[in-house]
Amino acid sequence: MSEAALAKEAAALDATDGLAAKRAEFDLDDGVVYLDGNSLGALPRGVAGRLCEVVGHEWGRLRIRSWEESGWWTAPERIGDRIGGLIGAAPGQVVVGDSTSVNVFKAVVAAIRLADTASRDEVLVDAATFPTDGYIARSAARMTGCRIRAVAAADMAREAGPRTAVALVNHVDYRTGRLHDLPGITAAVRAAGARTVWDVCHSAGALPVHLDADGADFAVGCTYKYLNGGPGAPAFLYVRRALQDRFDSPLPGWNSHADPFAMDPAYAPAGGAVRGRVGTPEILSLLALDAALGVWDGVDLAAVRAKSLALTDFFLRCAAAYVPEGRVASVTPEAHAERGSQISLRYGPGAGEVMAELVRRGVVGDHRRPDVLRFGFTPLYTRFADAERAARVLGEVIGAMEEGR
Incomplete structure (x- = not known):
């Protein structure tokens, strides 16, 4: 043609x-054709003005009062629910904060801790995974006495077995763009008695994702690609509601305490997705992300x-x-x-x-x-x-x- x-x-x-x-x-x-939104999304026009308001008024004038008056304290869950709407997660299952790498660590270790027997000592990792996922999974395996086995994502369903504790899989391969079978792999891994951790960095905001309907246990993703949250924008963590009471985070920070301001030396985990929090939220980048998500309205x-x-x-x-x-x-x-x-x-x-x-x-x-x-x-x-x-x-x-x- x-x-x-x-x-x-x-x-x-x-x-x-x-x-x-x-x-x-x-x-x-x-004058520029921008085809790199899968690395860094373009800037939504509403972000700059919102950040000026946050810096000038909420930080500059209200200062410490903004934790309550401006809703800073609950931003990780509130923004998490907005992202949940884009990845097929009902409210109360997504929390925003930390990096993708940190959230992979939380999810993989928590999944291992959920294993029904000590003999489940195997972590399956997508052989073509984004490198940081593999690095984190190997570290998590060393810390928990597990072994790593790298398998092709297409083989993950049949490779999961009685020794598998968790399978860490990329929904979309970052290099080739191949979309993997989230519902099929999830069902097979669950049938084998293991848990799934899905990396949805390259699918969130690019295509429909149905974490609840497809039975995913955990999912992690970044927000600076198709969600346009900006460079270094905080990542998110999904924890299926049925697992939240047993979600044992390896990073039990004060923000995930049931009563954080009690300053209790003994840790008591909060309920729900709040357990995925660790330290003080990244307010400026969180609220930039919140403004960016406005482009998804409707x-x-x-x-x-x-x-x-x-x-x-x-x-x-x-x-x-x-x-x-x-x-x-x-x-x-x-x-x-x-x-x-x-x-x-x-x-x-x-x-x-x-x-x-x-x-x-x-x-x-x-x-x-x-x-x-x-x-x-x-x-x-x-x-x-x-x-x-x-x-x-x-x-x-x-x-x-x-x-x-």
């Missing part, structure tokens, strides 16, 4: 996009998913038309049921140079060593015209680089 025909198709798709108006709620430069996640799949399909078609034949290969599954909201293309040893030149020309994706070009599609603000332009510039860059060799 010709460039003119693809550009015309992109314009027609954008004209009928039910989410198109959401783009105006973000601070974006029309958004249907089914529409987000439909647009994500349409965008990634269209990008692949454009790449096939523009990129010299045989120069790139998609490592992201073609099947919709197995695809997150990104496209990863394998190029070769020069992938880093290609991405650097794309960024210089105003198309921002990222490079995963050694040979993957990664493009994230954020349906709330990515246009079909962006997908067409990105593929066209990619073809130009690869063509020019190979001509020059």
Whole structure:
């Protein structure tokens, strides 16, 4: 298909996009195609003004009174419930705070402590997991006398057995964009008598997630990708309601005490998701995240998913038309049921140079060593015209680089 025909198709798709108006709620430069929201989401326009109010009035004028008068103290649970609505969790099961790594540690250790017998001494880890998940899981296993076994996420269901205490799985593979079977794996691991910890960093805000309905035990996720919470925004922890009374956090901080201001030297855990808290909440970043979540008001996640799949399909078609034949290969599954909201293309040893030149020309994706070009599609603000332009510039860059060799 010709460039003119693809550009015309992109314009027609954008004209009928039910989410198109959401783009105006973000601070974006029309001269740049931003396809790295799977690393850092764009800035929602409402955040800056809200932070000015927090700093100038709540901190600057009310000061210590804001813990009660401005609702600072309950922000981790209140904002957790907002995120819960985006990941299929009923209120009271999500708490926001700390980093993804810290929350992985809490969840994995707590899951091990829930094991019904001492013989459950095995931690299954997604073999292609984001590195920090593996690091944390190995440390948690050493501390609890367990052993780590790395298995492919696709094999997790059949690998769980009588020695398995917990399976730590990525919902979407960060490198390839492969979407794993959360309900199927969860059911199989539970049938084996073990618990699941799901990393939903690359699915929260990108596609519908149904933690309650699918029976997940624990889940963790960051908020600076598709949820647009900003750099270093606090992560979240989901604890299924049925497990909360037995959730034994390895980090029992004063914020998770049943009566934190009693300053009791003996620890007594609070009820509910509050047990997932540790220390003083990160108020500035928490409230920036709270403001950022406003872009999700009234958004249907089914529409987000439909647009994500349409965008990634269209990008692949454009790449096939523009990129010299045989120069790139998609490592992201073609099947919709197995695809997150990104496209990863394998190029070769020069992938880093290609991405650097794309960024210089105003198309921002990222490079995963050694040979993957990664493009994230954020349906709330990515246009079909962006997908067409990105593929066209990619073809130009690869063509020019190979001509020059």
